[in-house]
Every structure is written in C-alpha cells, then in structure tokens.
Amino acid sequence: MIMKYRIFIILGMLLQIFISSEYLPKSDAFAYQDTLEKIKSSGVITWGFDAEGGAPYVFHDPARPAKLIGFEVEIVEAIARELGVKVQFFQNAWDSILLSLRRGDFDIALNGIEITPERAQTALFTRPYYTYTEQIVVRASDNRINRLEDLHGKKVGTLYNTEAKRLLEEMGDVAVSIYSGQVEPFKDLSLNRIDAVLVDVPIAAYYAMPNPQLRMVGPPVGEGYYGIALRKEDAALAEELNKIIEKLLRSGELKKIYRRWGLWNSSQEKLFFHEGLLQKYTESPPSVSETTPVGVARFLPTLFKGALVTIGISLLSMMLAITLGLVLAIMRLYGNKWLQMVSTAYIEIYRGTPLLIQLYILYYGLPNIGISLSAFGAAILGLGMNYAAYEAEIYRAGIQAIHKGQTEAALLLGMSRRLTLKRIILPQALRIAIPPMTNDFIALFKDSSLVSVIAITELTKSYGILAAASMDFFKLGIITALLYFGMSYPLSWYARKWEKKLTSHDRNS
C-alpha cells in the first residue's frame, strides 16, 4: 500500500543488504535476547511505521502536527497497554521497513503490511489484524465503470507495490499508472488524467469518500490481510501478540477502532477464523531458488521498457535544456536590462529550488490555475527547464571565455552581432562547454528517475517495483545500475570523441 517515493532509500537498501544479517554471523554474534523478554524488561515496545505513507493508517494530525494519529496508532497503543509497556515510535521509510525490522531497528512493523508469500519469507507475521479489499474509485460524473471487469482498456491508477497493482496487471489490458503517494492518484482522477483508481479500502474510504467529485463503485474486489511483521526468530512475541489480537477482537475494541475510522465491514468478521486464512501461504512457500533466477530474467523486459522511457525523457528534456539554456545565456549576456533581469531571475530560481518541488508544481500545482499537463509533458518540461538554468551558466562561461578580439575581428569584417555569435563565438564556446555539458547530461539522465513522482514508470521506478515485489534488491539493483551505465557511458565516450575532433586543430592555442 502506502509508499512515498525515495530513490535514495532504494539505493540505501542495496547497502543495507550488504551489511544486514544475511551476510554477517547472525544475532548470536550480538548476545541475542528474545524480543518479548526485552520488551517486558525495558517496558517499551518499539514500533516501526512510515507516517509519510499517510492517512488513515498513521499520520500527523493536521490540527496538531506534532501528534501522530490513525487507526494503527490506536491498535498499537491497545497492544502496548495489554503488554503493560509504553510505545516508542520509530519512523522508517515504508520501502525498507522489513529490512530495518530484520536489522533490529524496532520490535514490530505494523503499517498496512500485506501478508504475501514473498514477505512471509523474510518476516514472521502475526495473525491478521485487518482484512483489506480493493476498492474502485471513479469520478462522480462517470458511469462507465461499475465493476472490476469494466476496467479493461481503461487507464487506472494504483499504488506502487500493492496487491491492487498485481490485480490490475493480471487483467492484461489495463493501462496502469503507478503512484508513490496516496493523494496523487485521486488528484489525477479528478483531473481526468486517469479513468479510475484501485486501492485498498482504507485509502479509498479516507480520500475518496469525503470528496464529492469522486465516488466508490462496485463490490470490494480481492481480499488480503494486514499482519504485524516480526523477526523470524520472534516466535514467542508472535504468540503473545496473537493472543492480544484475539482478545481485542473478542472484546470488540478492534471493531470500535475500525468503526471510528469508517473501516469496519463484514469482511472483518473473517478475522475470527484466521487459522484457515493464511494456509495458502504456508502450504507451499515458493523457495528462493525457485523464484530468483527465473524472476530476474522475467523482469528484464520491464526493466528495458523502463530504460526506454528514461532515454526518451532524458533526450527530449536535454534538447529543451540546450535550447532554452542558450536563449537564457544570450539574454543574460547581450540583452537589455530587463531581459538580463528575467534571465538572471530564472537561473537563480531554478537553481535554488529542488527539481522535485518543480515537478510537483508543474504536474499537480498547475491544474489549480487551469493548466493540465500530461505526465510525460510535465516530466520533460520539468527536467528541461531545470537543466536549462545550468546550461545557461555553462554557455555564459563558455562565451565569456572567448577573447573579445574575436568579436572585434568579426565586427570589423562587417558581421552583425547575430552572425558573429552564430559563426564565431558559439562554435568556440561550444568546445569549452562540451565537458560540463556532458557532465550535466549524465546527471540529467540519472535525475530523470525523479519523474517517477508524477506517475511515470521509468527505469528506477521499474526497479523499485520489481525489487520490492521480489525482495531481490541486489541482483536487480546490479542489473539496473548496469543498464544506467550502459546508457551513460556511450554518451561520455561520444562527447570525448566529439571534443577531440573539435580541438584537433589547436596545436598551440
């Protein structure tokens, strides 16, 4: 479910894998203590979650931002009360929550974590505490879609690494837009950029129900369970937590919490009969050797597709950056006072603000004033306009490095300013600018991964999705890194060749 996009986290996870328990002599190296005993003796249970994932799970109270609220906060507090301990909050990026759990950063991970066979391999799950279903949300004015089957051939938004996404992909002919945040798919839905959203019921209930422009349609589809994730060896803790969940169910306290958040439905009755629910996961857990080798090869087409998107976006935005950058540089160097001011302001603002914010404003902010760009358009515009600021400064430096005698000689030959710039100054400035431009292009190429925040599935996002699904961050990571390198190296190689060709005549200058 919930996921905030963070490439750094994913890259960090690669590192984590190296240093995590798998490659180190495990817990016994650090005088292992049973987690349940530790919780009881210290009087504190440490809970890992991601508040950025958002409502209604765990989030900052808009009225008092220092306070965390959400139905999961209430569940954890009830559990702590039953254990007779206090809760210590541990904020952790959702993407890496199970890895941090395994590393020992916290005792339990409880944050809308769907129990899946893949996850059951790396973590121990308690009995489910919530039955989620997937909910279709459409625009209130749209009555074409009434059930899951109606989604065929439509553009449907969903969240990264969720059961809903898997469900949509199994349908085959659905154009799936994958989002990292929960707010964005609903935003794009109201802006007509997509036809429907399919997400876990709690998210739909919280975001779509109060919005008069949207409506939930059809019966709930799919069904799965949220469980509390523990470290594999914490069987004693699992047993204790299972008892507490049972108690909270029987006493009706869980029902009360879910009611309060509008999350109670008939599916929750199944929580009482949990024994049979998880059988399908325990009967034949797919072994690592079975999934991984087949898996990696199977993922290649998706990665290649992501790589193509990366190339397309990078090339188009670099073309924009070069053109706009040149215009800005010329405005700044040769324009009148006003043009100079405009150019300087542009450069300073674009260099002084994060690309991510610029992308958000372009894609999600502009619709507020009536301009709605496609995701691809916003990505190219965002990257291109941002890099134009850097290119402008590179060209300016390049142009200023040309001796003023060159301009004078050209002017005295009767050339106009324009002709002088085109024939004499720019070709020479270009030579100076090639190395920093190459640098920038490679940087842009890698920065293109940021556009995944606006629902574009390029290479890094494809990697994140595949890696989170298969938990194989290592091999997929190496493959993805190789793909990036394979695309950027020819670029620097060509740039070097080009530069060499241009400078081959300068023996003594």
Next chain:
Amino acid sequence: MIGIRDLSKEFDHQSLFKGLNLNIVKGSVVAIIGPSGSGKSTLLRCMNGLEVFSRGSVSVNGLKLYGVLERDYNRGQESIIIKNIRRKVGMVFQQFHLFPHMSVLHNITVAPIHVLGVQRAEAETDAISLLMKVHLEEKAKKYPGQLSGGEQQRVAIARALVMKPEAMLFDEPTSSLDPEMIAEVLQVIKELVSEGMTTVIATHEIAFARDVSTHVVFLDKGEIVEQGSPQAIFFNPQNDRTKAFLSRFMK
C-alpha cells in the same frame, strides 16, 4: 580620407586625448609612433568605431561619427554609420585574432559569404589569390593553431583585404612576433603599400616606418607632439620628447 577633429577621450577617468586633430589623405601611409601607453592603439580603434569617445568627430569618406556627449543622431543611425565605416576600413591586430575553429581558407571566406553573399566558389577563388599575395597559398587547408605567428598575421592581412577596404589600419602588427618573423609580415605590408593602399600603422618598427611611410606622427600621452615627413621627423626632430624617444632607437 580620414579626418579626426578635436578628438577627446577619457580612459579610466583620466583624459587621454584632449582635442586631437589628424588628417589622413587618400593614398598616404601614416606611421604612428610613440611609447607604450601613448594612445596609438586607442587612436586607431576610434577610427572604426571600436572605441567610443566623448567629444569631437571622426569622419571616414564623409561618414561622420561624433563623441557620445555631442551625438545628434540616435543609436540606430550610429550603428549604420559604424557599419559603413567598417566596410571601408580594414584592421589588423597585434594578436591576429584569427578564428581558431576555421581553416585558413574559411577564415578568409566567412565574411564575403555571409556578409556580402558571395558564392562559396567565388569567395574561395578570391581567398586563394589573396593567399598568394601573402605567400601562403599552400596553407589554405591548415588551421590557425598549426601556423607560426608570422603566418597567422599574414592570413589576418588577407582576411581584412578580402572585404576590399579603401584603407587599412595596422595596430602594432609585428609586436607579438618573434624577430625572425617580423620581416615576412613587414614585406607583405610593404607590397600592399606599393599598390597605393591608404595605410595607417601604429608601430615600434622605426626603420620600417622610415622606409615606407609618407607621413609620421609622434604620439605621447595622448597628444600629437610632432608630425611631418619621415625625413623631418627621423632626421630633424624639433621637439625634445621626440628626440628623446628616437634616441633610444637610433644610435
């Protein structure tokens, strides 16, 4: 052909020229001599609009530029005047300023092709004949970085001549050359002069000035201290400053 009236110019808040007058007759060869910093280069640069000046006027073949404090025309008109003056006056710099990214041939043809609209083939024929004139026809395909300083300066002369100027300004054309290359450049200038080209040359080559010029101007601290025929200036200088300057060259 070139007339300078009451030229005043400030440089770094200090006045350089204080009402300078000079007349350059068509077909004459004027050598401007004087110590470094005396204003030789600046004076040449005022004649083709590379430098602005505060008062006075410079006229070239009837085209007249005024000092910025006395302008009675707008900037648009001024740039047209400057453009037309530059068509009539070619210039060669101390530092050559060839275009390093273009071959020798291209250096010479770029202006005719793009400014005058001459066909490439025709421009190249012209360029080759000019290269023959400066004895460099075999270097047409080379790039400036592959030439010696003397060769570069000769190409620069050919490049200026291709626009068929009526006068040529040489700004210390041999000052950044190794001694063994000075002669080849001076030889080219000499040949040019012998064809009757109106020439103004700022130079430290006293012997050359004596041999080729028809008129010598001794400039010191922005002021014309003395001018006259080479005979008069070099063999019978009247002013003490002229004498002191020349004594360093003529022993």
